[in-house]
Amino acid sequence: MKALGGFSLVDMFPSSDLLRRLTGAHAELKKLHAAVDAILETIISDHEAKRSSAAMNDEEEEEDQDLVDFLLNLKENKDLGFPFTNVEIKSVIFDILMAGTNTWNAVIEWALSEMLKNPRIMKKAQDEVRQLVFNGKGDIVDEACINQLHYLQLVVTETLRLHPSGPLNVPRENQETVVIQGYRIPAKTKVIFNSWAIGRDPNHWTDPETFYPERFLNTCTDYKGLHFQFIPFGAGRRMCPGVHYGTTIAKLVLANLLYHFDWELANGVKPQDLDMEERLGLDLRRKNDLVIIPIPYHHQAA
Known part of the structure; x- marks a missing residue:
């Protein structure tokens, strides 16, 4: 990358x-x-x-x-x-693995960053995971739990709005000349959508710079390409092929990190002072590494 x-x-x-x-x-x-x-x-x-x-x-x-x-x-x-042939097979495997793994490392890191910066959200997400797993009389967070972690889903969705793994979607090319809102776009024009800017557009989002997972409660808006104010993976038949695989992996990793550990910022950094500067590129990463301290969590029965 x-x-x-x-x-x-x-x-x-x-x-x-x-x-x-x-x-x-x-x-x-x-x-x-x-x-x-x-x-x-x-x-x-x-x-x-x-x-x-x-x-x-x-x-x-x-x-x-x-x-x-x-x-x-x-x-x-x-x-x-x-x-x-094997050439096509390798292309499909490469597309899915690249789309579903590499960029999701950044999504997981951004989700942790935002939760550390917002302790209320961190606690709410941890409480959900720990209550679900403990009530199941287990100590393992697996795929069977993921669909029941509704608040964690909101956290991942809000992370993708603010920090899309691909800030600029894959370029497209229109086959014929079109006019959109008075703008004439000639045929064969390379069109690039800025997912990062769309997700922060104040015309579509209230307080767009605020990390607020609850904004997706009681709404059908999601990242599956059906709502054009939120297209971190593109839309249509050429949208990212690794969406389902990648989101599942991200939620599974985050759920385990939230269940098994409490987290603190290193070097005495306070949540409100956490550096959130981005490094733009093919994928969207933190400019500076996230340095945090894991504290093992042991559930105490009431």
Whole structure:
């Protein structure tokens, strides 16, 4: 993400072979591509070997097939009407893993930052998680709990409004000339949506700079691309493919962090003084690392 999102003169002058050689950016990207390609090829090869072994031993296919198995099934389907090879399989896996994991690290970090800056919200989210898990007579926060953590869902949603993982959505290109609110947009124009600015637009949000999860109570507005005042993942058929996977991971990680630990800011920093400066790039990160102290939590029965 750092290599893709960083500034490069080659992006300003893409036709210059000299700049490519001088900066070394192109060579670095090719090196990264080769490394990732090798990892993905290994994943596919392992699945193919497992499937071949099962076929040779006349074993039934496992019911719990994963994404790679599903894609391999498509590859073996000769009636698709279009070629579907390992190249396409690797592209799909890469898109989903990149969309659903890397950027969500930032979302988790921003959610913790906002809760630490707002102790009321932190306590409310922790109380919800701890009450749910303890009433279930367990000590593990798993996927079965996630859908019942309604306030945590509000926290994640509000985090995505203020700190979208991709501040600028993937570029689009209109196929024909259109006029929108008096603005003429010629055909073949590259269009980029600023999700960061849309989520802070005072025309659509009350106190847009305030972190207030309760704003999403009793409203149908969400991040699934149906409400254009809130599109952190884009909209339509080309919206981010890792939304469901990524949000589930983020909520699961946050729920475990909130259940098992109390959190304090390091170096005596007070909540109101917590630095929230952003570093803009391909993804939206904190400019300075979040330094916090975990304090193990042990539930005491009443």
